[in-house]
Amino acid sequence: MRVWREGVLRTCSVAYSLDNLDDEFCHLSNHCIQVHSAAFGEHEATNEMFYAEFGRVLGGTVLRDNLLPQAHRIIVECLLAARDTLEANPELGGVGCFNVFGVDLMVDEDLSVKLIEVNSSPAVADELVQDLVADLAKVQLNRHFSAASSSAGSSSSAPSNDDGNGWELVYSAERDAALA
Numbered sequence: 001m002r003v004w005r006e007g008v009l010r011t012c013s014v015a016y017s018l019d020n021l022d023d024e025f026c027h028l029s030n031h032c033i034q035v036h037s038a039a040f041g042e043h044e045a046t047n048e049m050f051y052a053e054f055g056r057v058l059g060g061t062v063l064r065d066n067l068l069p070q071a072h073r074i075i076v077e078c079l080l081a082a083r084d085t086l087e088a089n090p091e092l093g094g095v096g097c098f099n100v101f102g103v104d105l106m107v108d109e110d111l112s113v114k115l116i117e118v119n120s121s122p123a124v125a126d127e128l129v130q131d132l133v134a135d136l137a138k139v140q141l142n143r144h145f146s147a148a149s150s151s152a153g154s155s156s157s158a159p160s161n162d163d164g165n166g167w168e169l170v171y172s173a174e175r176d177a178a179l180a
Contacts, residue, residue: 002167009049015036070113135165
């Protein structure tokens with residue numbers, strides 16, 4: 001299982017407040033809702049904050065050392081829990097099969113990451129699409145050609161993090177058998 005190196009924090013156009021629970025613009029960060037706010041884009045372009053900016057807002061290494069490891073653990077646990085329904089049909093060999101999921105998470109005031117939902121057809125920020133797709137192609141091509149050279153007696157085809165793309169390996173059945 002791999003997670004792409006970049007993510008998006010969807011922000012609200014209006015500052016959070018409990019004074020008006022009906023104000024969807026301060027409580028729901030969904031892009032499809034926020035685009036209708038008169039204040040859309042006033043704080044962050046397209047109400048999106050990418051990891052680098054979010055890391056600066058948090059300060060220090062909170063994002064990389066605290067929040068992302070929690071997010072990765074949640075993602076791995078979700079996909080392992082659903083793996084029987086996600087596995088490719090063995091009769092087809094499963095060669096080259098993959099799926100890209102979008103995982104919506106939230107961070108509470110104690111910096112604890114919580115799962116909101118998993119999307120099978122994720123909306124990807126326009127700024128990220130080209131690199132995400134290019135890196136996905138690299139992963140699949142490397143996987144295919146590693147498997148081909150492995151069957152010819154070459155080196156191991158165990159997944160690694162050193163294939164020069166933005167997909168970080170967060171779980172491998174070979175490496176993390178104790179989690180399965």
